Amino acid sequence: MIATYADFTKESQKVMADPGHRARINAYTEEYQQSFDKASSHFSNLELARRRAAHLRWKTINHLDKYLIEFESKVIRSGGKVIWAQDNAEAVEAINAILKKQGQSKFVSKSNSVSRDLANSAQWQKEQVEVMEVDYGNFILHADNDQASHSVLPALHKSKEEIATAFSRHFDVKDKTPEGLAKLINSEMRHSLLNAQVAVTGAQFIVADEGASVLCDDEGASLFIAAQPRTGIIIAGIDSMLTSLHDLDLLLTLYGTYSTGQTLRTYNTIVKGPKQPGELSGPEELYIILLDNGKTEVLAQEEQRQVLSCINCGACLPASSIYKTVGGKAYPGPAQSVAAPVSFGTSEYKYLAELATLDGSGSEACPVKINFPKLVLHNRKQFVQEGLNSNNEKLFYYAWKKSMLKRDIISWTGINARNKVIDAYYKSKEGLRQMPSAAPKSFNQQWREKMGYR
Numbered sequence: 377m378i379a380t381y382a383d384f385t386k387e388s389q390k391v392m393a394d395p396g397h398r399a400r401i402n403a404y405t406e407e408y409q410q411s412f413d414k415a416s417s418h419f420s421n422l423e424l425a426r427r428r429a430a431h432l433r434w435k436t437i438n439h440l441d442k443y444l445i446e447f448e449s450k451v452i453r454s455g456g457k458v459i460w461a462q463d464n465a466e467a468v469e470a471i472n473a474i475l476k477k478q479g480q481s482k483f484v485s486k487s488n489s490v491s492r493d494l495a496n497s498a499q500w501q502k503e504q505v506e507v508m509e510v511d512y513g514n515f516i517l518h519a520d521n522d523q524a525s526h527s528v529l530p531a532l533h534k535s536k537e538e539i540a541t542a543f544s545r546h547f548d549v550k551d552k553t554p555e556g557l558a559k560l561i562n563s564e565m566r567h568s569l570l571n572a573q574v575a576v577t578g579a580q581f582i583v584a585d586e587g588a589s590v591l592c593d594d595e596g597a598s599l600f601i602a603a604q605p606r607t608g609i610i611i612a613g614i615d616s617m618l619t620s621l622h623d624l625d626l627l628l629t630l631y632g633t634y635s636t637g638q639t640l641r642t643y644n645t646i647v648k649g650p651k652q653p654g655e656l657s658g659p660e661e662l663y664i665i666l667l668d669n670g671k672t673e674v675l676a677q678e679e680q681r682q683v684l685s686c687i688n689c690g691a692c693l694p695a696s697s698i699y700k701t702v703g704g705k706a707y708p709g710p711a712q713s714v715a716a717p718v719s720f721g722t723s724e725y726k727y728l729a730e731l732a733t734l735d736g737s738g739s740e741a742c743p744v745k746i747n748f749p750k751l752v753l754h755n756r757k758q759f760v761q762e763g764l765n766s767n768n769e770k771l772f773y774y775a776w777k778k779s780m781l782k783r784d785i786i787s788w789t790g791i792n793a794r795n796k797v798i799d800a801y802y803k804s805k806e807g808l809r810q811m812p813s814a815a816p817k818s819f820n821q822q823w824r825e826k827m828g829y830r
């Protein structure tokens with residue numbers, strides 16, 4: 377769930393005043409960089425691999441309509457069923473209908489960034505359906521009723537003490553060390569997996585030419601899910617499409633490298649239809665839910681469409697100064713700065729595009745070379761064309777432009793006036809650093825004095 381502007385400001389003020397939070401994000405960023413450097417050294421030419429991946433994804437996204445139809449027909453041919461869901465609510469409804477048909481009131485969920493919101497839907501409580509999470513990070517979030525901080529490693533913002541406290545509310549926690557907590561998660565997840573009749577999992581990619589779904593993780597739960605439960609439900613974003621299994625060669629390697637700094641994620645499972653006669657494992661019934669969630673709106677925008685090339689690796693997060701400061705619970709990352717205002721409503725989410733720093737760090741970190749500064753500027757241009765900018769903002773930029781174009785105006789305002797503007801604009805909040813005051817004499821003044829100019 378993407379935070380509204382009000383929730384974003386509330387959460388970021390809280391997090392910015394928490395040095396522990398920032399220390400955890402920084403520690404992760406350093407660790408990630410080291411693993412990434414090691415894993416990326418396996419590419420003989422990383423830049424060429426990125427260019428190829430960008431081209432593959434762009435080509436696929438531009439013909440998505442054709443590939444979706446091909447994918448659907450291949451899934452049906454191998455005995456699976458395809459459900460099209462416009463948004464999360466429709467996907468939840470579809471899963472609920474399958475559960476009712478099977479006479480089940482619980483399911484295991486191996487959530488990823490696509491399916492996480494579905495597994496956390498308030499609807500399950502109303503329907504009295506039990507959701508048993510079998511993804512490490514999401515298991516922790518589920519226990520603490522919290523939100524993800526990173527698309528691939530959702531609970532990286534949690535300290536071991538916070539995890540132990542959250543678990544104590546649900547389980548008898550005897551060992552509060554990281555090893556003890558991991559053991560507890562393993563045992564709970566194993567119990568859920570062994571008894572699962574229905575499993576819901578998020579696909580990393582879907583493949584048109586084979587009607588296949590690709591599941592990736594490091595714990596092996598997705599492999600188990602693909603083999604054991606009677607009914608399998610796979611949630612796939614329509615934009616996770618690849619044209620052919622051959623594309624996996626490049627994209628799985630890039631995904632492993634950029635998501636967790638591994639040469640490949642530990643378990644990569646390809647699911648192609650339900651169990652066939654003579655096969656020993658696999659679901660008897662397989663449903664693929666193709667989730668739109670506003671992607672069609674993005675696809676309709678010729679410029680912003682490029683953001684659909686995203687492979688949800690999360691690499692742009694640690695590269696972003698906003699993420700490093702406020703974390704990912706409030707800030708969903710550069711890709712959503714482009715997509716969310718188009719997908720979910722400009723007035724509610726335009727703040728994400730306005731927030732973007734345009735420094736290009738996200739693009740440099742992105743394996744599919746999404747040009748964030750260009751796309752964000754397109755968003756901003758659209759906001760202006762639609763007349764969504766307030767009069768105060770227009771006035772501010774009018775004054776800003778005037779003074780930036782005329783040095784005399786800046787000099788005339790004097791240091792005190794500028795300090796007042798800075799103070800008013802960057803109001804200090806409790807627990808946050810104060811804005812430093814400007815020097816008593818501007819550089820311009822000092823230079824003039826030094827050079828003897830009038």
Ligand code: SF4
Binds near residue numbers: 634
């Ligand atoms: S935008 Fe690029 S870096 Fe960010 S999650 Fe998507 S693919 Fe990864």
